[in-house]
Amino acid sequence: MQLLRDLAETSGYWAAVWTMCPLGDVHVVCDAPIGCFNLVGTAVPDYTDAIPHIENLTPSVITEKEVSGTGTAPAVERTILGLQAAGTLEGKRLIVMSTAESEMIGADHTDLVRRLEPDARFYYSNSLGEDEWTGRDRVLGWLWDEYGAPAAGDIAAQKGRVTIIGPTYGCFNSPSDLHEVQRLIRGAGGTPGLAYPYGATLADTARLAEGEIVVQLYQEFGQTLATKLGKPVVQAPFGMRATDAFVREIGRLLGTSQQAEAFIRRERKTTLQTLWDLWRGPQSDWYATTTVGIVAGRSYAEGLRDFLGGELGMPVQFAIGRPRRLDEADNSAIRAMLHERAPTMLFGSINEHIYLAESGGRGTHFIPAAFPGPIVRRAVGTPFMGYRGAVYVVQEIINALYDSLFNFLPIDNHAKPASPAAKPVVSSAPSLPWQADARVRLDQVLETMPFLPRISASRELQRAAETEADKYGLAEVTVEMVEAILPAARN
Amino acid sequence: MADLIALTLTQPVQQPCKLHPQSMCPAFGALRLLTRIEGSQVAMVTDQGCLYGLTFVTHFYGSRKSLIAPSLGTAELMDGKVVEGARLAIETAAREPGVRIIPVVSLCVAETAGLPEELLPRQANGAEVILVRVPAYAIHSHPEAKDVAVQALLQRLGDHTGPREPKTVVLLGEVFPADPLAIEGLLRKMGVEATIALPGRNVEDFVRAGRAAAVAPLHPFYKLTSNLFRSWGTPVVGGAPVGVSGTFAWLRALGNTLGLDPDLVLEVANEERERAQAVVRSQTRTGNVFVTGYEGTELAYARVLVEAGFTVPYVSTSIGNDPLVLPDEMWLRAHGTQEIAYRKALEDDLQALDKYPVDFVLGTTTFAAAAKERGIPALYFTNQLASRPFFLSGGMAAIGAMVDQALGTGARYEALRSYFNEFNEEPVNALGG
Numbered sequence: 001m002q003l004l005r006d007l008a009e010t011s012g013y014w015a016a017v018w019t020m021c022p023l024g025d026v027h028v029v030c031d032a033p034i035g036c037f038n039l040v041g042t043a044v045p046d047y048t049d050a051i052p053h054i055e056n057l058t059p060s061v062i063t064e065k066e067v068s069g070t071g072t073a074p075a076v077e078r079t080i081l082g083l084q085a086a087g088t089l090e091g092k093r094l095i096v097m098s099t100a101e102s103e104m105i106g107a108d109h110t111d112l113v114r115r116l117e118p119d120a121r122f123y124y125s126n127s128l129g130e131d132e133w134t135g136r137d138r139v140l141g142w143l144w145d146e147y148g149a150p151a152a153g154d155i156a157a158q159k160g161r162v163t164i165i166g167p168t169y170g171c172f173n174s175p176s177d178l179h180e181v182q183r184l185i186r187g188a189g190g191t192p193g194l195a196y197p198y199g200a201t202l203a204d205t206a207r208l209a210e211g212e213i214v215v216q217l218y219q220e221f222g223q224t225l226a227t228k229l230g231k232p233v234v235q236a237p238f239g240m241r242a243t244d245a246f247v248r249e250i251g252r253l254l255g256t257s258q259q260a261e262a263f264i265r266r267e268r269k270t271t272l273q274t275l276w277d278l279w280r281g282p283q284s285d286w287y288a289t290t291t292v293g294i295v296a297g298r299s300y301a302e303g304l305r306d307f308l309g310g311e312l313g314m315p316v317q318f319a320i321g322r323p324r325r326l327d328e329a330d331n332s333a334i335r336a337m338l339h340e341r342a343p344t345m346l347f348g349s350i351n352e353h354i355y356l357a358e359s360g361g362r363g364t365h366f367i368p369a370a371f372p373g374p375i376v377r378r379a380v381g382t383p384f385m386g387y388r389g390a391v392y393v394v395q396e397i398i399n400a401l402y403d404s405l406f407n408f409l410p411i412d413n414h415a416k417p418a419s420p421a422a423k424p425v426v427s428s429a430p431s432l433p434w435q436a437d438a439r440v441r442l443d444q445v446l447e448t449m450p451f452l453p454r455i456s457a458s459r460e461l462q463r464a465a466e467t468e469a470d471k472y473g474l475a476e477v478t479v480e481m482v483e484a485i486l487p488a489a490r491n
Numbered sequence: 492m493a494d495l496i497a498l499t500l501t502q503p504v505q506q507p508c509k510l511h512p513q514s515m516c517p518a519f520g521a522l523r524l525l526t527r528i529e530g531s532q533v534a535m536v537t538d539q540g541c542l543y544g545l546t547f548v549t550h551f552y553g554s555r556k557s558l559i560a561p562s563l564g565t566a567e568l569m570d571g572k573v574v575e576g577a578r579l580a581i582e583t584a585a586r587e588p589g590v591r592i593i594p595v596v597s598l599c600v601a602e603t604a605g606l607p608e609e610l611l612p613r614q615a616n617g618a619e620v621i622l623v624r625v626p627a628y629a630i631h632s633h634p635e636a637k638d639v640a641v642q643a644l645l646q647r648l649g650d651h652t653g654p655r656e657p658k659t660v661v662l663l664g665e666v667f668p669a670d671p672l673a674i675e676g677l678l679r680k681m682g683v684e685a686t687i688a689l690p691g692r693n694v695e696d697f698v699r700a701g702r703a704a705a706v707a708p709l710h711p712f713y714k715l716t717s718n719l720f721r722s723w724g725t726p727v728v729g730g731a732p733v734g735v736s737g738t739f740a741w742l743r744a745l746g747n748t749l750g751l752d753p754d755l756v757l758e759v760a761n762e763e764r765e766r767a768q769a770v771v772r773s774q775t776r777t778g779n780v781f782v783t784g785y786e787g788t789e790l791a792y793a794r795v796l797v798e799a800g801f802t803v804p805y806v807s808t809s810i811g812n813d814p815l816v817l818p819d820e821m822w823l824r825a826h827g828t829q830e831i832a833y834r835k836a837l838e839d840d841l842q843a844l845d846k847y848p849v850d851f852v853l854g855t856t857t858f859a860a861a862a863k864e865r866g867i868p869a870l871y872f873t874n875q876l877a878s879r880p881f882f883l884s885g886g887m888a889a890i891g892a893m894v895d896q897a898l899g900t901g902a903r904y905e906a907l908r909s910y911f912n913e914f915n916e917e918p919v920n921a922l923g924g
Contacts, residue, residue, distance in 0.1 A: 001576050002562035003583055004542065006550075011540030022920055033599055035516030035627030039544030042857055043515055047551060051921070052860035058510050062628045067603055082508040086838075100538040101628065104568065104603045127540050128565040128600070167922070175921060199922040335557065350547075354555045372547045378921060 005331040006351040008322055008372065013099045013127035014040055015135025018169040020095055020143070021054045023202040027092040029079050031072050031102035031109065033062040047374035049169050056092070058083060062101055072107040080116045093202055094120035100127040121146055133220045133323045136168055141224035143197070148205035155209040160254050161193040163211025163229065165222035168197055172297065172370050173377040173384060180383035181215060181236050187263035188247045189256025213253045218299045220323065236385050238303025239311050240272060243386050271387045275394060283398050287314050289451040290397065293343035294319040295334060295352050296370035300384060304347060304369070307390060317343040322370070344450035345397055349373045363453025365400035401452060408456035432466045434477045441482045461485065509836030513855045514785045514809040518545055518598055518625040520633030521640035523553040524665060524690040525623065530591035531694070534580035535560040536573060536606060537598035559583055563600065573601050574610045585616035591694050593620045594640070602626040621647050631834065632809035634712040634787030637665065641690050642715040648694065649701030651723040656702045658684040658749055663716060664709035665690060670882045674732055677883065681742065681759045682751040705748045709882070711815040712787040730818065732882045733791045734798045735767040766884035776800035776891060778850040778898050783840050784872025785809035785855050790819035790831070792853070792876065792890065797826045799891040804828060804847035807835035851897050866908035868901045
């Protein structure tokens with residue numbers, strides 16, 4: 001049996017809610033206890049998608065009575081009748097879905113649901129068996145089969161139209177990434193079509209067929225739907241060269257290669273000019289010493305790795321994707337790595353942020369790049385994908401380095417208001433010779449620190465060790481003195 | 492165990508159908524306090540979706556602490572591997588540096604599959620392994636899960652067989668950090684020697700609590716914990732140091748229980764009453780306030796607001812109706828509150844908007860959003876009230892000032908409502924769907 005630490009991926013039930021509920025003309029009844037409703041419907045979407053709550057979600061409210069006797073059918077029936085009576089289902093299509101708890105007690109409401117609402121469907125979310133990635137993938141395929149394909153017979157592909165699969169709720173930074181990908185499609189000579197499901201309604205589902213080609217925003221899910229649509233599929237890009245290739249491929253598929261080439265030329269002189277300026281400036285001198293660690297969705301992890309590592313030459317200490325491959329570190333191993341030696345820039349979720357905090361994390365910059373974790377990413381100016389994404393990510397890194405520098409430059413203690421917590425002025429530390437093993441120990445400690453902070457930490461630690469040695473009346477700094485100052489230095 | 496949520500289609504006349512019950516996932520109440528204890532390494536036993544959601548809110552609102560769990564899918568749950576999984580998580584937890592207690596938090600699917608306590612170790616690597624059963628389907632609200640967790644810890648850790656610490660009081664309830672200090676300051680003047688604030692960050696407090704001379708639940712949902720103290724022969728002081736009359740009565744009851752000098756107690760109680768009355772006199776407060784959170788403390792907050800001069804026509808809470816809440820309910824009904832909803836659903840709160848006058852809402856996120864959509868000033872009860880003192884005269888001043896401030900910004904709520912409704916367009920989602 002496997003042990004999970006600070007789970008990074010949720011279940012098929014969450015995937016189903018996150019994929020269906022953005023479709024405003026759907027109403028979902030989840031066959032769930034109060035907790036599964038609250039977490040998915042209110043407590044978490046406040047902080048992943050910055051929406052007050054998911055309005056088109058209602059629980060059956062499983063209690064002891066349902067678990068230990070009646071089963072959940074009466075509860076589901078009561079809920080549907082209640083929604084009908086309240087008029088909530090007018091103009092909506094009802095979908096009832098299973099949850100982990102209803103699956104535990106074997107509840108299947110396929111027939112009940114059709115009896116109560118002829119147009120309604122029961123969706124088995126396989127919450128005990130599927131994770132959020134396979135879950136989203138299967139829901140998208142199911143939505144097409146149930147609501148799209150039957151109505152898509154008369155819909156012909158429109159010239160230049162590009163269907164986009166993804167995002168759903170719970171996709172990190174999706175408004176910005178979608179916005180940038182739509183811009184790239186226009187630049188390549190295409191017309192962005194339906195963005196499904198978050199930019200669509202259930203009634204729009206058949207319009208997925210309008211696309212001449214399909215762009216898949218995330219490689220983590222959407223493949224099943226893309227295959228069912230039977231159109232050429234292009235994966236949304238990260239970095240400069242992959243974005244060139246993306247624009248060219250769209251141009252080739254749509255027969256707009258000339259436009260695509262012109263767009264690439266223009267972008268290189270405009271949007272991407274920032275990267276060229278930073279490269280020619282002093283900023284890029286830091287790239288080779290700015291170590292990067294990435295834990296994020298598969299598309300983000302590989303995209304950032306290839307761009308920052310492959311194109312800009314930043315040392316990528318690790319890049320771990322979700323869904324995790326068996327040969328990749330799990331969270332326990334990531335935690336141990338970060339405790340041992342954290343990179344200068346850490347892209348990740350709140351889990352990695354916590355591991356960093358546990359170890360003191362001195363000098364490492366955390367950059368949110370994945371869920372879980374509370375963050376508002378609704379402004380469209382923070383893409384990670386495409387040309388603008390390449391610029392935005394590098395800009396974030398450089399600004400973080402500036403911030404590091406600011407925090408490690410000395411501050412004149414005399415300028416501070418008096419406070420008992422103020423550190424003593426260390427400039428009066430005596431200058432003492434160092435024993436060889438003490439020097440080795442200091443170097444070992446510095447070696448574990450990110451590059452920029454290392455410079456000033458080196459000075460601070462030396463002074464602190466010399467002051468400590470002086471306190472004991474020693475003529476030389478010994479390894480014991482280094483050990484003695486380390487706990488305080490880590491805070 | 493708490494009673495069933497009342498969910499029927501045959502509601503009393505003019506009562507709405509309760510479709511969307513309002514509570515954080517009950518288990519979160521337990522997790523929040525369990526993860527905050529130093530040296531506590533929680534092991535969760537549940538499915539992946541539940542684990543994700545609870546970890547999310549715990550890392551956001553509880554503590555920055557790594558959480559572990561066995562991977563339980565269909566195969567493990569159906570093949571009786573729950574115990575094996577729990578044991579694996581316990582072994583891993585026991586290897587964390589400095590671990591003293593390992594709360595095993597058993598949730599819906601594990602409780603349904605079955606997790607017999609006798610098959611778990613009582614200790615691992617010197618740490619106490621303590622089973623905390625908090626299935627959402629049986630607990631119903633997150634305040635009540637706090638009670639389950641505190642009771643489970645005390646049951647194992649409480650030292651109730653040794654000599655008592657006379658004049659030592661347990662203050663029971665998760666409160667704003669300055670509150671226990673303020674209460675202790677006052678109690679010491681009455682002759683109390685020490686207070687123990689539970690649940691706090693210190694395991695030792697749970698041990699010592701068993702030796703206390705009395706326990707004072709500050710919130711009305713610590714039913715199981717109060718019963719445990721009673722079974723140890725520890726007297727339970729009812730009420731809470733809330734508001735003018737509530738504080739006065741509570742101080743006297745506590746003094747009486749501990750056998751303190753009655754004259755001294757009366758003197759301290761009178762002084763505090765004067766301070767509280769001075770707070771009330773210092774400002775003339777008016778306005779209709781709804782108190783509609785899901786923390787189980789809503790009736791007490793409503794009392795304070797009424798004493799401060801506000802009108803509270805409607806109160807709702809996630810906890811069930813219970814004798815412990817009855818004094819507050821009776822007091823509120825005698826002071827103008829027209830309706831109190833227990834185990835409330837969103838529909839109860841929405842209906843109240845149409846029935847009673849309201850100038851300000853302290854609600855769940857969902858209901859606060861609904862109020863803001865109507866241009867009514869509203870705040871999320873949990874976040875706002877968790878960050879302010881509440882008890883004694885200082886709490887009264889803080890709460891009154893908060894509501895005053897919110898009422899003062901009332902025009903902004905209407906201005907934003909009107910701005911966003913100017914064109915009366917059909918709603919679309921953030922990405923245009």
